[in-house]
Amino acid sequence: MSVVKVHLRNPTRTIDVDGPITIVALLQKLDLNRESVLVIRGGTLVPGDARLEADDEVEIRPVISGGAR
Amino acid sequence: MKCKVCREPAVIDIRRHNANFCADHFVKLCQDQVVKAISEFSMLEEGDRVLVAVSGGKDSLALWDLLDDLGYEAHGLYIGLGIGGYSDRSGDTVKAFAEQRGLPLQVVDLRADYDYDIPTAAAVTRRVPCSACGLSKRHLFDRAALEGGYDAIATGHNLDDEAAVLFGNTLRWQTEYLARQQPVLPARPGFPRKVKPLVRLGEREMAAYCVIRGIDYIVEECPMAEGNKHIAYKEALNEIEAMSPGSKQAFYFGFLARAVDRFADAGPGHAEGDDIAVCQQCGVPTTSEICTFCRLLDRAAGAEPVQLTRKGKVIA
Numbered sequence: 001m002s003v004v005k006v007h008l009r010n011p012t013r014t015i016d017v018d019g020p021i022t023i024v025a026l027l028q029k030l031d032l033n034r035e036s037v038l039v040i041r042g043g044t045l046v047p048g049d050a051r052l053e054a055d056d057e058v059e060i061r062p063v064i065s066g067g068a069r
Numbered sequence: 070m071k072c073k074v075c076r077e078p079a080v081i082d083i084r085r086h087n088a089n090f091c092a093d094h095f096v097k098l099c100q101d102q103v104v105k106a107i108s109e110f111s112m113l114e115e116g117d118r119v120l121v122a123v124s125g126g127k128d129s130l131a132l133w134d135l136l137d138d139l140g141y142e143a144h145g146l147y148i149g150l151g152i153g154g155y156s157d158r159s160g161d162t163v164k165a166f167a168e169q170r171g172l173p174l175q176v177v178d179l180r181a182d183y184d185y186d187i188p189t190a191a192a193v194t195r196r197v198p199c200s201a202c203g204l205s206k207r208h209l210f211d212r213a214a215l216e217g218g219y220d221a222i223a224t225g226h227n228l229d230d231e232a233a234v235l236f237g238n239t240l241r242w243q244t245e246y247l248a249r250q251q252p253v254l255p256a257r258p259g260f261p262r263k264v265k266p267l268v269r270l271g272e273r274e275m276a277a278y279c280v281i282r283g284i285d286y287i288v289e290e291c292p293m294a295e296g297n298k299h300i301a302y303k304e305a306l307n308e309i310e311a312m313s314p315g316s317k318q319a320f321y322f323g324f325l326a327r328a329v330d331r332f333a334d335a336g337p338g339h340a341e342g343d344d345i346a347v348c349q350q351c352g353v354p355t356t357s358e359i360c361t362f363c364r365l366l367d368r369a370a371g372a373e374p375v376q377l378t379r380k381g382k383v384i385a
Contacts (some may be wrong), residue, residue: 001190009288034084040275047070047089047281063276064145064229064303065126065290 002054006030009062019056024048027060036064077120081277084314092281102134102269106107110252112264117220118142120261122210123166123174125159125287127255128225129277129328130166134284137172138225143223143341146213148206149178151186153377155292162287175217177209185369188383193372198293201365208362211353214261221262229272231265232303232317235324244335251329259347259354271317292382 002019006026017026023039023046039046040059052058070079072091079089083098090098107113119136121128123145136143147163150156167174180186187205191198214222232249238246256262267275270369279286294300309316347353348360355361376384 002167010290033304033307033311035271035273035310036304037282038273040280041281045092045277047079048082049070061276061288063126063127063273064300064307065272065294 004052004054005057005059007059009060017052020053022049022051026052026058030060032060036062037062080281081274083271083274085271085310085318087314095274095277096281099131099274100135100138101272103132103266103365104139105328106252106266106269107264110264112266113141113221113223115140116142118218119144119264120210120214120217120219120222120227121145122149122206122224123163124225125162126225127274127275127284127286127288128227128267129284130163130225130228130284130286131275131278132223132225133166133172134170135278136224136266136312137170142221143172144217145172145174146210147174148209149176149180150202151180151374152188152291152293153382155287155289158289159287162285162370166284170178175213176212179205180374183322183366184371186374187359187367188375188377189366189372190369191293192375192383193368197297199297199299201369202293204361204365208353208360211260212351215259219261220257221264223264223266225267226265227267227270227272228301228317228321230299231268232306232321234301235296235300235321236306244332247329248332248335250324252325257354259352268321275287317321 004017004021005014006017007014013030017029021029024034027034027037032049038061040061041056046058070082070089072079072094073088074092074094077091080092081095082089109125113119119141121129121133121136121143123133124147131233133143133145135330145163147160149160153259164174187198190196190201190205194201210222236252238250252265252268306317346355346358348355348363349358350363351360353360359367379382
């Protein structure tokens, strides 16, 4: 079983997820809306159909912001 | 996933366009959408001098980058809001961006220049922080644009922002706000033209644009905006969007095409007493003797500053 490290925000934390796993499956597992986040690996966007393998490390970055501007 | 244009590996899918894009063609898509918005709504003309309202967030920095790339004389204006470490980090981010690109940046600092900050203004006027912030920014952006002789102010409002505001205004049938919810507000005496060139691009696209272009933006949310209704509306709309891609675009652009004109009578210049006076303190058109900004300033300037945590939360 491989382990993927996932960095999340609000609050900032890191979790381990069993891999291999696709981005779409990862977001479903974490109950995250694909419209509301980006997945980034080493400064590069990771598309929805990409598979994360052992020792992969990704950031899930929320994209919603708001308030007065 | 392959790029719709070149069939090379894609880095992003945009479900409402039912298309995937590689990095280069995604950047091209963003540029094309901005060009289309500017032309469709007659926002800017070639050679216009534009003042970009920059916060350090993804939208405003992406907008500045796009307008500069498209050949506009785009200068930035950053307002230091005094929201603890959050404002410090935002200001540093904007300054670093401007320096890297060699773009002119004007900075107004509420505490240094006006002797107040947003948390203190919110507390002494009993406004919600986003209201005190919006009021301050609008006034100071207008003033800077007029004094600097700019043709327009550009803000980073994107499709998600506009759809969320429309959702909130429609829930409560706030007809005056609905009448004003246009991608362009023409100049009128005392107020510069205001344009929103990102209305054809979603929030996720703007974040992706920054990642691809290597734009370092402030990802953290304003600590004072946490839990506000605007963010809740965006989350609700994203639930709908996930079920039915294209809903946000259909909602907002359908409103512009088929509904906004119906509220024209409720808009500015139609309500009794609209802007019939000028503020006795600063001279901007207003509905009363003293404009709302000067009233806020009268109460907040010099008041005992509210104490904040390092993250910018108010210490009760």
